[in-house]
Amino acid sequence: ACIAAGALGVGATFWAQSTTANIRSLTALFTALCVTLLLRWGHTRRWRGLALAAAAFGLGVGHHSSLGLLALPFLAYVVVTDPRLIRRPREWLPAAGALGATFLVLLYLPLRSAMGTPFDPAPIRTIDDFLEHVLATGFRGDMLYYRTVTDLVARGRVGAQILRLQFGPIVLTAAGAAVVRLAVHPPCGHHRRALLLLGGAWLVNVLAALTYRAPQTVEYLIPSYVALALLLGLGLGMAPSGTRARALRAGVVGVLAVAVATTGARNLPSMRALSADHTTRDGAAGLLEAAPEGALILADWHHATPLWYLQRVEGLRPDVAVEYVYPEGATPNEAVWLRRIDEAIDRRPVLVTNRFLAFAHTDYRWIPFQGAWLVAEGQGSPSLADLPEGVTPREVPFGDELALLGYRLAADTVAPGGTVELEVHWRVLRSPTHDYTAFAQLLGPQGVVGQGDLPHPTTRYLPGEVRVDAYRFPLLLHTPPGEYRLITGFYHATDNGWTRLPAPEADHAALATITVLPADAPPATRHPLDHAFAGGLRLVGVDYDASVPGQGRVYLHWQRDGLAPLDRGPWRASSEAATVRAVRNGQAVAQAA
Structure with missing residues (x-):
């Protein structure tokens, strides 16, 4: 359990998200809670356990609708675990009632919207407004956006790279071995059903995230990180039989402990740097303070939230309006932004935090302004x-x-x-x-x-x-x-x-x-190495680039440990640049200094 939790906790995305106020941390919590409650119900078969799992799932969907897709593996697990449950309404009706009751929480939205609550970019005044907000219909054009074979292959490579960066090859290999063990030789039927639940949750989330049009793919994959960590923990927790098996398990646990610690040590410098990074606040404050009086700032979500915080909490520039420009279904984002600009440009100064390529074909002028752009009308503007x-x-x-x-x-x-x-x-x-x-x-x-x-x-x-x-x-x-x-x-x-x-x-x-x-941090590399050379040089990684037809590029990552102990005699450090040569069959084929 400690190995699995550690592998999840020191992953770059989970670590970064867990230290900030955001929606992703709760998606991880609700995913883990739902899976835990369903597995417990699978052991006890008590109706209260199923009702609790349904309530947790309903709250999770209310928090972020993307979790609704996990209903597929969750229902599959329930049906496989107890195929005759449908014949016993007394056991599943409480779960259905608990699920429905959680959606009453959503009534908070129109009630608070009617009161003019802060952070209400799209007021909910009608039933259609309510359904559009709850069902997230504005994002329907982004679902299954990448669905061609070419797109799926490319996105699959992206997903594989993300998982490698999150967990590292050793942990991923161990998780794969756990899946094979659960599928081929499970200790009992419950383990195979658990594989259906966890593997299904992982697969559904990965497919949804990789086919969804959004730049935050690493964050949308967080439920899959939770499922993978649980699969790893379940595989490690299966009791081995025999002295050799127990010794082998202890060795595997030791190797994984080192791998998890290595991942944590690799990510620690970045996390320390991020903890001291105030660029988001500084940029938002600079934009607000310099904005023209009564200006409108059109912002995406990542810019809108710090701007709102500074206004609502610190009282900075209340005369400036900050509006979140959210996706509107299949309408291209740049068209949505341009329409919002057109609606406001005649009434007040307009600034935008995002600039799309389509903006270059308009008659507006886009003047850089404190990390954003001030929109000016026409080529003849002052x-x-x-x-x-x-x-x-x-x-x-x-x-x-x-x-x-x-x-x-x-x-x-x-x-x-x-x-x-x-x-x-x-x-x-x-x-x-x-x-x-x-x-x-x-x-x-x-x-x-x-x-x-x-x-x-x-x-x-x-x-x-x-x-x-x-x-x-x-x-x-x-x-x-x-x-x-x-x-x-x-x-x-x-x-x-x-x-x-x-x-x-x-x-x-x-x-x-x-x-x-x-460079003040180790380089990111797909092939880390550790080879020491004379003069304090150390080869710490290598990468290969075949993107240019007819050319092969090799990137060697070097690190200097420091000067030699003596600064005189034959051991002193050379002031000349070191030369690296690539040799094939005894002949130098390339070199770089």
Whole structure:
């Protein structure tokens, strides 16, 4: 039991969710509670146990409707456990009544909505409103969104990678062995029925999560994590017969204990970093404090909740309205956002936390604003007359059509895998002859290590108009420490490729120097290693990339343990860069420094 609970608890997603206020932790709780009560009923066959399980399931569905899909394995378990239960209404009617009674809790929604309660983005005034909210019909277009063979194969790979990252290969192998043991040689019929319950819950949840269109797949899979952990615990708990079997079981438990501890140690640095991360609050507070008076902020759920918290709990900017833009069935999300913008833009300033590709084809202007975008009407809208506070002036003309005005760099230091955040202000000098794409690059001795590109319909822009581009691009994980140049510019497509607009000294403008720091955390790798080399170097992982046709890329992850004990003599650390060579049949086929 401790091994199974530990494997679940130190998994990255479960660990992160369990330390914050969110809906996912309770989905895990209700899943475990329902399964536990059903297994107990399977032992006792008492009607009270079935009624308790039904009540727990009803409360779980009321909490999050996605748990309703688990009715399939739950009912299958009940039918297989007691096929004649349907003939004894006195035993199942109390369960049906308990299930129905839990839905009375939902009456809280229209009652509180009528009172004008906070956090009520879609007021419930009619029966249709109530049914739409309870049945989550607004999300029906997202269910079974990925259903083609190609989609299912790709999503299956995503699911396999998620499970590997959550539990690690050793725990997954042990869970698979437990499933085989329960299916082939169960100690008793109850264990096989338990496999039906737990395996069915795992399968239904995985299929639902992988075919659902949402970015939070790792969170929607939490019920499957619970089922997998319970399967592992059930398999480990089966009493072995014989001295050798007991010794083998003890060895397996020991190996799993080490695997679970290793996973926890691997995730601990990330969890420590997350516990000290206040970027969500800082970003929400900055947006609220800078928002125009009486503005409307259209936000997705992850942005709306911290904004609401700051308003309701800390009383920050009550004059600003924050509205959650929720999915509306099969209507594309970008269409929903644009409709909400159209409805409000004539009455008050509008800011949006999300920017979709479809927005580029509208007549609105999208001005970066404290991590969001201020929506301005038409190409002839008033431009920014002066550079905002915190923007570094940098005037560079690009031909006679465009000119750089200045930039704002969030930080001049970044670690490999980190994100460069840059804001670039530029002006249209005269009507452009091409639709240009703005770019920003971070350059080092070995070329580009990070880049962002933002296409613009510049032929529609008016002379004198000021534009602001917001870049957020990651650095390559293997970027060496050192000084790097940040540049920006413009280019357009040609028959032979692309051409950059000329600047006075080059085809770009230099902005700043960014220092790339040494990585301060072990790299994420599919193939962890631990091979020590001379000079304090240690090979800690390797990854392979065959995504480019005709090329094979090998990424070696190195870690320096420290300098040698002596700084003189033949043992001193070399100041020269180490060279790594790939050798085949005694011949060097590739090398990197």
